[in-house]
Amino acid sequence: MPREAPYLAMADVLRARILAGEWEVGERVPSRARLAEEYGVGRNVMQRAMDRLIIDGLLEGRAGSGTYVRRPRERLRLVRSQHRERREGSSSPRPATRERGRADAWDAHSRIRAPAPEAIAERLAVSTGDPCVNTHYEFLADGQPVQLSASWEPMAITDGTPILLPERGPLAGKGVVERMRSIGVLVSRVVEAPRPARATQAEANLLGISVGDLVLQIERTIYDTDGRPVETADIVIPDARREVVYEFGVDPP
Incomplete structure (x- = not known):
């Protein structure tokens, strides 16, 4: 079976932490560099993983401030x-x-x-x-x-x-x-x-x-x-x- 792309696996790990409530809605998450060091992956892998979670609506980037847990939107x-x-x-x-x-x-x-x-x-x-x-x-x-x-x-x-x-x-x-x-x-x-x-x-x-x-x-x-x-x-x-x-x-x- 083909191996899952590293950034997708990393996105799944971060998604689980967000959904478990480790970071509150509106709370800033650790920097990409810090998370990359924590998991022993490249910064590019972590960048793509967090970008995926932004696309999925779990995170939002704020210019000059960092990345935060997004407030759920009513569908x-x-x-x-x-x-x-x-x-x-x-x-x-x-x-x-x-x-x-x-x-x-x-x-x-x-x-x-x-x-x-x-x-x-x-x-x-x-x-x-x-x-x-x-x-x-x-x-x-x-x-x-x-x-x-x-x-x-x-x-x-x-x-x-x-x-x-x-x-x-x-x-x-x-x-x-x-x-x-x-x-x-x-x-x-x-x-x-x-x-x-x-x-x-x-x-x-x-x-x-x-x-x-x-x-x-x-x-x-x-x-x-x-x-x-x-x-x-x-x-x-x-x-x-x-x-x-x-x-x-x-x-x-």
Whole structure:
């Protein structure tokens, strides 16, 4: 069996000491040099071990001060349900279905005639460079940033209609399902592919977290009854703030 990397083994040792309460929340832990000497490992190994615990949310570094045990953050539960997605199908929250942890405010900015990048074009079954409406969302819950979303809709479907802009017009913020229905396009299914990832610099800046913090990336695509993709989105949720739960109904026999 391959041997575990030394810094990961060291991170496990320190994690056990933190969880056992050897250092109180808010207390400064010994320096990397001191811990490296205590365990007989290189300073680089200890540096990487502590960096891992910072990423995992157990420690936090304070510039010019040292490293401290981080106060645990409450993770709000976000339920993603096939029934809600069929009804809402939107990057925007709907107050009628909001539960604790669900966004209660958001900001959105749309670009018209944004050329579809190759990966987005493949997901939308259009040609690379085809014009789309690209909308970026930033969601807040209790005043705290909790989710990002970048949505793409092909203009071949919505151009010249009142629903061209998701957050403007008579159906602003009503969701993909309702908006598409208004122009005769019926949504039949939503496909989501969740993947763990680390926050980029841009994501960290918007979410108020550290670069490299764990996030959940959800690639979502919405299809009409003909199997045509009508919207695709990349959703980013910080792991430290939200616990994502998938809920599925069971069809009666």
